[in-house]
Every structure is written in C-alpha cells, then in structure tokens.
Amino acid sequence: MTELAQVEERFRRVAQASLANPHSQEAADAATQRMLEGRTTAWADLPDVETLRERAHEIRMRTISDLDRHLADFTAAFEARGGKVHFARTAEEANEYIVDVCRRVGAQLVAKSKSMASEEIRVNEALEAAGIRPVECDLGEYILQLAQEHPIHIILPAIEKTAADVAELFSAVEGAPVSPELEELAAAARRQLRKVFLSADVGLTGANFAVSKTGSLCLVTNEGNGGLVTSLPNVHIALLGMERLVPTLDDLAVLLQLLPRSATGQKLTSYTRIFTGPRRAGEVDGPEELHVVILDNGRSNLRGGRYEEMLACIRCGACLNVCPVYRKAGGGAYGPVYSGPMAAVLVPLLVGLERAPALPHASSLCGACTVACPVKIPLHELLLELRKDLVEERVASARERLGFTLWSLAWSRPSLYRASTFLARLASRLGGRFGPGRTWTLGRELPVLARRRFRDLR
C-alpha cells in the first residue's frame, strides 16, 4: 500500500523534470490530444451520452452502496462455476496468495496482461522474489518492464518511449539488432511474447468488471494478449479491485458502451472477453484452474463516506487526457502507479492523506476532469473536500493554517480589509521577496495595482 505514497515535495520535483524535457512534453501533448479527440468524437456519436453517463453512475453507486451483498453473490456464482475466490485485504495478502498458487503448480513463468491493480500491489516484485518470472504481455507494459519503469498513463503506459527506445530494448532481448521500423518492432514483440504465451504456467490478468449475478469476469484489451493469457496457461489468476462489480450482464453492457469510448475513442476494444468459470468437460480451451483475487488494499476506506463516489471509477483515463496539469507534470509526478486527477483523489484515500499530502493540491480545480468522467465522479469537488480534510486533520502545515487564520481575521473586518488593500500598494515592492510572493515571482511579475482604489473614487 505504501508503494503509492509520496512525500510532499515529490510531485513538484518530478514535474519540474518533466517540464524541462521537451520530449516528455511533446509525448504527453500528442497522446492526450489524440485520446481526447477520440473520446469527444465517440461520445458525440452516442444518441444520448448524458443519459448513459447517469445510468452508469447509478449502476456503479447502487452496486457500491450494497457491495457486501454483491461480493457475496459474485463469490457464490463464481465458485458454483468451479472458480476459487480469495479476498485480500492488503497488497501483501494478494501477493502471498498469487505466489502460493504459482508455487503449488510449480510455475516458473507467469504471463501477464495489463492490469493497474497488479501495478498497485507490485506483484512482479513479489513473484521475482519467489524465483518466478513474470512477463508483461501488453506491448506498452512489456516495453516498460524491459526498461524497468512504471506506467505514466493508465491506458497508454509507455507514451514517452520512441521507436528507437523500443528497438534498443528489443535488441537486447534478441541479442541481435532490431530496426526501429514499426513492422519490425511488432514482429519482434510477437516473436518474443509468443514464446511466453506458449510456455507460461500461469496467466495473470486484471479484470475491468465482474458480474455479481453470473460470476463472470470481463476483460477488455486491444492486442489480444488478454485472450492468450486467459486461455493458454493451465492456471488463470485474475486480480479484481473489490469495487469493480456490476450486478448483471445488462449493467455490464451499459458500462461497456462507455469504457472503450472514454478510454481510446473506440466503440468496442478489439477484444472484449467475458469468461465464466474454468474449462468444463468437452471444452477445447481455457484454464483448468481459475482464481480471482479480490483486492481491498485501502478501498474500504472510501466506503460509506464522502468519498464513496470515487469507487465508481472505471480506470478509463479520460480525466488524464483533459487535465492541463497532467499534461505538464507528466504521469510520473503522481506516483508510480496511478496518475492524473483520478490519482489525485484516489491515492490519498487509499494510503492516507498524510502520505500523499501534495496530491489534493496537484490541480488548478478547473473541473475539466469532472466534465470528462463517464461515470460522473465529481473529481474536482472531491479534491476540494480532501483539501478541507488536509486542514482539519492538521496535515496542512501550521504556517499555512496560521496564515489563513490571520488573513481571515483581517479580511472579515471591513476596516482592516480596506487597510490591507491600501497597504498592498505600499508593500508591493517587498512582496516578491518572501513566502508565496517569492514563489509567484519565479516566473511572473508582481501585479501592478491601480493607482487609486475604486472605493476611494466614490
């Protein structure tokens, strides 16, 4: 859980590096612009996107407010089909179970499809520590794994990697030069990953949704790796965020209309897999063993309170693509896993405000995220609420709290308010030397105040 945490100054420091790197800036601009246009077009093609968003929000909140029952229903249905359910309260418990299953079946190689939850619990490190080799099979994640880096975008994890970067990484694997042509790179990835699919003992995936009534898991991918990972190895383990349930297949259909459109601008992803139970007698493919690890890891903190709506998040990345702060700061600033406005809200709630105090302030509160959210999470309102908690729980510095208290004592008295606007004229020459004024003038001049105040003209 603490893997998500970060100290106060980290956001600004990482953002500074990203701002100073023209390649990072161009990559973020290009990727977010393309995804944003994709979503806007896809939404415009829907007959009534507003009604659909409201339905999606209603489905998500109805499920979350009755989550225990839905978890019980899902578990019963999943196990009735022959699957095994394990509930993990923490990242450690989840990793322990996954490693145990792998050990029991004597696994040496685990093929993974893309999963943010697996990034969250750092399962790769846990597997490696147990002598088991995990290989990411989503192209972007595979590239990052070779580079030993973490995703900087939920949907497009490796946006900063150029063809030349990828060619270098792939060449190292092959022990022979791979040219940075797209066809060559795709062929090399296919060569390298096909071996993994065919020889992996265990397939490890996330799950975009789980259907509580039928016990089904749903996985949307674009590269087909999800299909191979879930059907070729004998054992499949799916890691499911405990909040990602929907009651019925009809409800799933509503969310599937929004997820790909909001993420990549597609009506449907290339592959949408819904699987229910392991391979049954007479079936030709599918795993013999199917496990689902349901992950809490701090999600329960959000239940029943002011932040419950954040559990509705479907990890589409739409809020990242509209966020001007994300574009400048880059995904790495928000931490090693989640990024953008959803991270600014979610991470402090998962790990505790005191462990991610900069994130609620990593936003200009412009509200673009709220407008873009397909499930209508009021992201910027939740950030406001978190800022309130930062102050009330005294995570905000004593100096900041004292500053605002003194400010309010002065500005709540009309005479002192008037005096302060008068004094501002005298003090403006000193303003750039201390505290916030000094930070302001790093890139800006101080405001030039009118020679006479409006109230004095009257």
Place this chain on the structure above:
Amino acid sequence: MADAESLLEQAGYEVDFPLEQVCCGQPAFNAGHRAAARRVARTFVRAFSRDRPVVCASGSCATMVAHYLPELLGCEPYEVWELSAFLAQAESTLPARNAGCSLAYHDSCHMLRELGIAEEPRRLLERSGAQLVPLPRPDLCCGFGGTFSVRQPEISVAMADEKLAGARDADALVTADPGCLMHLRARAARTGAPRVIHLATALARGANP
C-alpha cells in the same frame, strides 16, 4: 470596477457599491480552510442585501457566491450574476469601441464549467466591434488556480505560456476573471506580450490603449 460600473450605468441600471463589502472567502475555501473562508464570507453576506441582484465582475467570485456560499454558511442563496451574463440579458447598446480590434477571449474555468457562461462575453465583444481570434484550446485552464499558482509555480507558468502563445495574433487577450487576469498579465509582463485586459475594460474603454 469603474469600467463595470460605467457599463451597468450605460445599460440603465443604478449601481450600489456596498462599502462594507469584503472578499467572498474563495481563496481560503479553495485551499481547504473552511473556517477562515466562513469568517470572511459572513462579513460579505452582511454587506449585501438580497433585494437586488448582485453583479460580479469575476466569474470565479460569482461561482463562489452562487454555488458554495449558501452551502458554506447555510444561508439563503443570492441572485448573483456574472457581469457579462447580466449585460447580455440587459441587451443594451454597446459603443463600437473595439472596431478594427482583434481580440482573443479566455474562458475562466469557473465561468465556463460551473456557470456555463461562454457565449455571452464573446457576443458582447463582437457587439463592441471586435474581431474574435479563437484560442487553440479554449477549454484549457490558464494555470492560476488560486494557491495552485504558488504551490506548483512551474506548471502554473507553463500553462500560462500555452494560453498566451495561443493569443499571439490578437491585439489583446480578454478575460472576465481577475484571477486569470492577474496571473496571465504577470506572466506576460515577464515574457513580453500579449496584453491581457478585463472584459469590462475592453467593453467600457476599448481594448486598445
């Protein structure tokens, strides 16, 4: 403020400026300091009566008063208007002070997304004779964001640069929000051009000096 007053008077309204008014509390509210915000907002509420509409020459102050103040204080809502929305419904004649002037208009985030005001200021500028130059991404925040501007100064300034660059071909960049104005103008003063002016000034005196 004087420009806003003269526009309202030209439109045939009598303007009262309560001298006991103070800030609405938004800087503290947005930074999470509710108690401080409440303290200031209470004085604000005492200064304004509810028997006539309140007009604000600031999109974000109008948002604070319209949306958050009743919740913060548990008080009755005000009839509060952002200046351009008020002037647009008044349909008064505007002198063509911006004839031959090309202007870019910057949407304040609060005004655009919380109040839904995007067309009114643009129509007013056009009625004053201005030629509008569209900004490449009018939906993007300018990077002010209250305390955000000093907590993340590098990102804040980079966002301003993008906004200012988009207004390169205009005679001036016009905005209806003093927060955006202060930030954009302060950055433009450091980097040179374009001029950044308030909507009320552009309408009352013309954008060209």
